[in-house]
Amino acid sequence: MTRVIHTGDTHVGYRQYHSPERRQDFLDAFEAVVDDAVDDASDGVDAVVHAGDLFHDRRPDLPDLLGVLSALRRLDAAGVPFLAIVGNHEATRGSQWLDLFSDLGLATRLADEPTVVGETAFYGLDHVPPSRRDELDYEFVPHDANHAVLVAHGLFTPFPHADWDTETVLDAANVDFDALLLGDNHVADRAQVDDTWVTYCGSTERASAEERDARGYNLVEFGADAGGETAVDVRRRSLDTRPFVFVDVDLAADEGVDRVREQVRQHDLDDAVAVVTITGGGEPVTPAAVEEAAVEEGALLARVTDHRAVGGDPTDAAPDVEFGDPDAAVRERVREMDLSDSGRHLDETVRDDGLADSNVRDRVADFVADAVADGDLDDVETDETDDAAGDDGADDPDDQVSMEDFL
Ligand SMILES: [Mn+2]
Known part of the structure; x- marks a missing residue:
């Protein structure tokens, strides 16, 4: 049997309603999940699985980074692995904070190769914007564990607001998944699609006033039924969050x-x-x-x-x-726009509560200048320019792009 805590959408660093207390609440909720995992480690929580949006944005401030780092150290000391993927709020091309935690030995970034914990193989699928999903082949490196799980971030069917078809993923995947542990939709839910359990753990703090139900996470067990078939058990556990x-x-x-x-x-x-x-x-x-x-x-x-x-x-x-909820309305609209990573970065910069309005212009100008110099223009580049760009990009007039291309 393998037993894991399935959490996600912790949004650490979110200064909701411009409130420093709320920002602390998001870190506290993540710490509360880690506390539970550490307390339960001896009764068999084999891992904490995080389904993306660990941080609210890609540039967490130092107190939030240090808070997460210290929580991950506690998990590590208790012998509980932290398995995670990258969500849409923190996505950036190239390196992620998760990669740093992984380099430090405090996290595993799940991918198309299996990470086996107990009797279960875990795979990861980071958030992919709708415009790029046609490129996905859902090819995974085979495993020889008893059970297989895909951890993914996105809005999957059969749940509300879905734009990603679960059956398509399951049919296309060359691994037979027993469960999809999902993040992105902040409403905890579960359903069976064919023989696969599909479940959202929900956010750990209310990221919007529309999230009225109590917050929590999932406790998921993978075992075998009497006939030797995989049995998946999904339970909820509540968190004591800000009322x-x-x-x-x-x-x-x-x-x-x-x-x-x-x-x-x-x-x-x-x-x-x-x-x-x-x-x-x-x-x-x-x-x-x-x-x-x-x-x-x-x-x-x-x-x-x-x-x-x-x-x-x-x-x-x-x-x-x-x-x-204006924040939720803006998030929804930005998601529909399906901006490139750079576009979303600029949008976040403009709307960043923590950045004085007078600094926005300089910050945007710096980012665009750096991006042009690095050739880091995600929607217009090809693999070749990705490799070749960097040193000579800014000098070559052919490398110039319009803002339209850029966004
Ligand atoms: Mn989220």
Whole structure:
């Protein structure tokens, strides 16, 4: 039998709502998973499998890096291997933080060769943008273990928002997988596709106010049934994360901010993120007045979303686009744009909360200049330019590309 913790989408370093406390929460949640793995090591957690988006972006700050490093050292000391892949939030061409952890002997980056732990062979498939999936052949180096698992990052069927067909992957793959351990969709879920268990572990902290359910991770066991066939058992374990208190207020025509504040005060908001959603009709409500009431009740911070039609007329049709969670809306749109790695890097730079607006221009200019000089232009290069570029790139006018090509 092989027993692993399946986690992912830990998004360490995410300064959600511009809050330093929230940023610490993401690291704390990852540490809590590692604590559980270390505590369970003697009862047979054979590995921690991380399905991508360990960090929120490709440039984690030092405290987050050091925090992760120290957690990985604790796992290592307990004899629990850390097997991981790279998600879309941290993807960059070339080296990854995961490669550094791997060089230090603290992680294994899963790939098309099997990593065998106990009786199970683990393979990895990093996030691949939709525009490049046609190039994938799903060829893996065969194994001789009892069970086989593919760890992948992306939005797979049969779950919501899917753009990657699980059956296609399973049919094309030359290895017969008993399970797909997935990351990317932050909602924990599981299903069977043909004979294969497919499961998302969910995020370990709420990366969006839409993630209402308790956070946690999966405990997955691979064994044999009475007939000797592989049996996969997937269980959930919850994490004790920052409380989010959802206050949904439906206002009548003659109600307004007083009613919202009264509803807010009826909740226990100690150290919580208060997520206040207003629907119905009534008078205009100033978010600041609601936030103030929540903070007076002990909330760490409050977010107010007013779903009422502008002008407060409840008979107006609902808008086509909802910005209940602007961060989530932007993430969704950026994903749909299917930008190159460089494009996403620029987008992140422009929207980086931690970077002063006055520094954005210089940072972007530096990045573009470096990228042109290195020939690191992921959407326009070929394998040949990849090898040849570097030293002579900037001097050769033929190497110049338009911003359109670049993005
Ligand atoms: Mn994620």
